[in-house]
Amino acid sequence: MRIDVISLFPEFVAQCAAFGVTGRAGERGLLQLHGWNPRDFAQGNYRRVDERPFGGGPGMVMMIDPLRAALQAAREADPRPTRVIYLSPQGVPFTQARARELATRERMVLLCGRYEGIDERLIEAEVDEELSIGDYVLSGGELAAAVVIDAVARLQEGALGDDQSAVQDSFEDGLLDCPHYTRPVEHELGQVPPVLMSGNHAQIARWRRLESLGRTWRRRPDLLDEAALSKTDRALLDAYRARLAE
Ligand SMILES: Nc1nonc1C(=O)NCc1ccc(Cl)cc1
Secondary structure (H helix, E strand, O other): OEEEEEOOOHHHHHHHOOOHHHHHHHHOOOOEEEEEOHHHHOOOOOOOOEEOOOOOOOOOEEOHHHHHHHHHHHHHOOOOOOOEEEEEEEEEEOOHHHHHHHHOOOEEEEEEOEOOOEOHHHHHHHOOEEEEOOOOOOOEOHHHHHHHHHHHHOOOOOOOOOOOOHHHOHHHHOOOOOOOOOOOOOEOOEOOOHHHHOOOHHHHHHHHHHHHHHHHHHHOHHHHHHOOOOHHHHHHHHHHHHHHHO
16 A cells, blocks of 8 residues: 655654554555655745734644645656545544555555644645544644554555454454453462463453453443444343343
């Protein structure tokens, strides 16, 4: 997958993707990242990319033309068509389901704003989708872009070693993840649930599913409504609730 990032700090986003799974995805050719800085496309002696807002008020607004020229350069750098995603708190909430959908695309352009905003005419003319990674305000879209890149990169075929299947992520089926344990078995902080050392894979899978269901029910009941629960899931959850009611 090719991802073009439009940002005043493209190296910032590149660094976020340079480590771990995303770094390896790059080395394996599963992910090609390209940064484009609107300042390189700004005209005039001062190469302005921002200006005072019409209507007054604090801060600055990013100008249309440098962004538009950077977007055009990104589009033209590869013959394949692409959609443009703008990261902002005004966007549609980013979810694992959305990450899965984006991960199937050949390309995407991520537009990162700074200052108080981007001239709305650029958004209307060039942006296909607006995405939010959460209801809070960051100082720019770059960290949000890095989050989207990470979530999409790890879903690329071959990005994770076969011992870390992305499919096992509980969020893949809309539930919270189960607890995890590793050596040592005995520790002053407590025990490892015996079932995990039983070698009984059916029981282990059942325990993990029960823990995911129970956690989701306790911590994020809103997710439970969305999740597609099997009959077995519902029976497990009833057993979990019954045990708590004892
Ligand atoms: N929350 C979020 N989810 O996606 N992006 C954000 C966010 O806070 N961006 C900051 C931002 C976005 C655009 C501009 Cl012009 C300036 C600052």
